[in-house]
């Protein structure tokens with residue numbers, strides 16, 4: 001495999017290989033010298049057309065831990081603000097010898113456009129495209145689920161996951177539904193009818209319009225941010241009503257099975273989809289998701305850029 005564009009492209013074995021590799025690489029992160037020489041002399045470009053904190057820093061750190069040279073390109077402050085196209089930006093990066101391009105873009109399909117063009121010869125990694133996909137987020141979530149619920153080995157057969165909130169605008173939800181299904185988990189997406197995507201019946205998951213109905217029967221609950229920046233209309237009457245109907249507070253957490261974990265990809269709207277006390281409680285694994293993201297992105301770059309020959 002040369003690119004990572006969609007969680008849908010991963011077979012069970014490929015996904016398990018990435019997660020297993022991430023687990024081995026996580027051990028490197030625990031050492032005092034956190035670097036491997038694998039990508040020495042290679043150049044990774046972080047091409048970010050949309051705002052990001054976690055994902056950009058995570059890819060940067062992952063590439064640096066593999067000894068790659070990293071260039072961070074943010075559209076704001078670049079010639080993109082002068083109207084430069086994706087094609088010309090890509091050609092510029094190619095001219096400078098990028099071996100991998102990690103792209104986040106507001107338009108669904110932008111990473112595919114890049115990968116299927118002759119503008120760039122290197123690997124393309126999708127770091128979030130519009131409302132479409134965010135495959136490395138799904139992989140780090142799967143890694144986190146496996147650590148907590150499957151003692152760190154194999155796939156996620158039988159694990160029950162509810163994904164709650166703004167499913168309509170969420171690339172995290174889409175990638176997770178696809179990958180979790182591939183790994184054998186049972187997923188339910190929960191949202192108000194206005195934030196449920198059209199055609200969700202064809203997704204490989206169950207649907208529900210009530211968070212309270214799903215609480216007792218899940219091993220993990222993944223809360224999603226309400227993506228106001230992608231909403232051109234009112235999808236619910238008020239934030240107070242949203243958090244009453246779909247927010248995770250301590251009363252709802254008390255109705256989860258005792259072993260169930262609380263996840264959130266970040267950034268959170270505290271008090272909206274998740275209450276501050278739940279976010280900070282020991283049930284929540286959000287900070288760990290961020291840590292695991294670095295290992296998973298190291299694994300993706302390690303495998304895509306052909307580090308296979310070298311021993312970890």
Ligand code: NCD
Pocket residue numbers: 054055128134137171172224225227265266267
């Ligand atoms: C998500 C994203 O950008 O899609 N965040 C992330 O990558 N950690 C989710 C979000 O923005 O709500």
